Amino acid sequence: MPRSAPPPDWVLVRRRAIGDQIRASRLRANLTQEAVAERAGMDRATYNRIEQGHSAALIDTLILIADAIGVPLADLVRQ
Template sequence: MPNASAASSADPTVVARRQAFGRRLRELRVTTGRTQASTAAEAGIDRAFYVNVENGKNNISLDKIFALADALSVDAAELFRGLDS
């Protein structure tokens, strides 16, 4: 029996949500004129991991979401704005 993590990563809805989150993250980063490297460093996240989050490949923890919001000087809710539409 496959583990829940592997199963959820193949779920098209989960994948689409990760990709939408990554697009929103990229949009906010670009709007603030930041690079992936500087955003990741300020949030205390490995740059390669950050790149994969933007590309919708990595699942990100709540702690890291808050760290990214702080790095981008936005409320954490801003990272999710428009994802369901």
């Protein structure tokens, strides 16, 4: 099976911006990465990769993260 091409640079920039929004929302809620990951049902390392923009998250995962932080999903993806 051939490897798919990496996403374009603008997608990676946007992924990092979403991670920044997640981090800012988490900090405003005074939550640790561990607390959000536990509430969202994932391990902290996976959550960290999403927050850092190193890993692309499925929409279902973003919904779980938004719920764990207590913010609307739109707050995490709004530019």
